[in-house]
Amino acid sequence: MDGTRTTPACLPSLRGLVAHLPTPVRDDRVDLAALGRLVDRAVAAGVDGLGVLGSTGAAMHLDRDERSTVVHRAVEHASGTPIVAGVSALRTSAARTHADDAQQAGAAAVLLAPVGYVPLSDDEVLGLFSDVLAGLDVPLIVYDNPVTTRVDMSNGLLSELAALPGVGGVKTPGPGPDPDVARARVAGLRAGLRAALPAGVTLGFSGDPSGPAGLAAGADAWHSTLAGALPGPLVALARAARAGGAVDDEHLAPLWEAVRRYSGVRVAATVVELRGLAEGPSLPRPLLPLTGAARREVAHALAALGQR
Template sequence: MFTGLSAFPLTPVTTSGVDEKGFSHILSRLTEALVDSMGILGSTGSYAYLTREQRKRVATLAKRHAGDIPVMVCVGSVSTDAILHLADDAQAAGANALLLPAVSYQSLRDEEVFSLFETVTRHVSVPVCIYDNPGTTHFTFTDELHGRLSSLEGVRSVKIPGVPDSSAAATERVEALRRHLRPGVTIGISGDAYAGLGLNAGCEVWYSVCGGLFPEMAKQITEAAAVKDHQRVTALTARLEPLWALFRKHGGSLRVIAAAAGVLGLTNTDCLPRPLQPLSADDIADIARVISKLELK
C-alpha cells in the first residue's frame, strides 16, 4: 500500500466535536477517485488535538467508508503507553498500517526514537510508516536513524518532509536516503509543493494533503509519475503554484484546506479544533478564487 497516491483528508471539527457528516463527504471524494490509500489523522487530520475516543471514531469511520482502499492511521502521541493504546484502537478499527511520528514535550534523542519504533513494531501486527515531520514534531531524523529504523521488520515506508528545489539536488537527496534503507522500504514525499520534484526523483508514493481534498488532480500527478512522464509531473505540479502560494502565505496547508473544504460545501468554513482559528473572510475569498481558477473540484 506504500505506493501511488496516499490521500490525507482533513478531519473537520466543530464546537460539538468531529463533524462526522463533513468527514464522510470528504472521504467519499477519495473513494470515488479510487486513491491508492488513505492517511487518516495526519497533521491535517488534527490528530494532536483530538481525544483517544475521537481518534478511534475517526479511524472507524474512515475504514467503514474506504471499502477496498487501504487505510493508514496516525498514532502519534507524547508517551509510548498512549501510542500503544492508540495503535490497539487503530488495529481494532481495521487499519491496514500505522503512521508514527516522533512527538515529545522534551527533546528526543535518536536512541529514544529507535526504542519507540522498536516497541511499537513489536506490539502491532500491521506495517508502520515513519512520519518525518520536523516542522510539527521538532525532531529531525538523520538518514542513519532512518536506516536503523528500516531494519525493523515492521517498518515499510518513510514519509519525508520535502526535497531540495532543483531536480538534481532532489534526486541526490532521495538516493542518499535510499542507500540507508532496507530494500523494499519505500520513500514517500510530503510537503505538497515538493511533490513533483520528489516523485521525479524516485519517491514511490505521494503522502498528499491536497490529495485528501482534490484527489482527481493529485491522481493525475501520481499516474504520470508511475509511467515516468517527468515532464507531465512537472507541468501538473507547477500549474498548482497558486495553491502552494496559499500554503506558504498561511503557514502550512491546514488552514487553507479547512477553508477550501468549506468553500466546496463539504463542511463548515470554521472547522478547525481550537485554539486554531479559521481564516478571514477575505482570505477565504482568495482561496475560492484559486479553486475556481485552477478548476479544482
C-alpha cells in the same frame, strides 16, 4: 498476535498517492458525515491510499475516542482503499493505545512521528518506535517531520528505524520541485537506508510541491496534504509523475504557496469549507480556518482550477 515480528510485505497503501484527510469538526465534535463525504470523493477520484489523523487531520487535538471513531468511519467508506492512521502521541503508552485501536478498526498501516514537548533524543526515538512496534500487526510508517516535532532525524537514525522489524515505510520531507534535486535526494536516501529498503521498506515524501518530482525521481509514495480535500487534480498529477511524463503543476502553485504561508492543516480545512464539503469553522479549537485575505487567496486559487 503470535509474538513473531517480521518485516511486512509492501502494501498498496505505501505506494502512489496517499491522500491525507482533514478531520472536520462541528460544534466541537467530529463531523462524521463530512468525513465520510471526503473519503467517498477521494476514493472515487482514484487515490492509492488514504491518510487520517496525521498533521493535516489535526490528530494531536483529538482524544482517543475521536481518533478511533475517525479510523472506523474512514474504513467504512474506503471501499477497500487502504487506510494509513496516524498514532502519534506525547507518551509511548498513548501511542501504543492509538496503534492498537487503529489496527482493530481496520487500518492497513499506522504512521508514527516522535512528538514531544521536549525534543526527543535518538535513544528516546528508537525506544518509542520499538515499543509501539512490539504490539503491532500492521506495518508502521516512520514519519520524519522536523518542522512540527523539532526532531531532525539523520539518515543514520532513519536507517536504524527502517531496519526495525515491522516497519513498512519511511515518510520524510520532500526535496522540492526541482527534478535533479529530487533524483539526488531519492538516491541519497536509498543509499543511506540500503540495509532496510531492499527488505521492503518504501520511501515516501511529504510536502505537496515536492510530491510530483519525488514520484518522478523514483520515490514510492507521495503523502499529500491537499489530496484529501482536492483529490481530482492531484490524482492526475501523481499519475503523470509515476508514468514518467511531463509534470506541470504551475496551476497549483498558488495553493502550494498558501500551504507554505499558512500551514497545510489550515489550508486543507479552508478548501473543504469553500467547496461545501464541511460546515465551517471545521477545525478543532484553538485551530482556526483561514479568514480575510488569506481565505480569498485560497478561494481564487480554487476558482482558477475550476474547483469552487
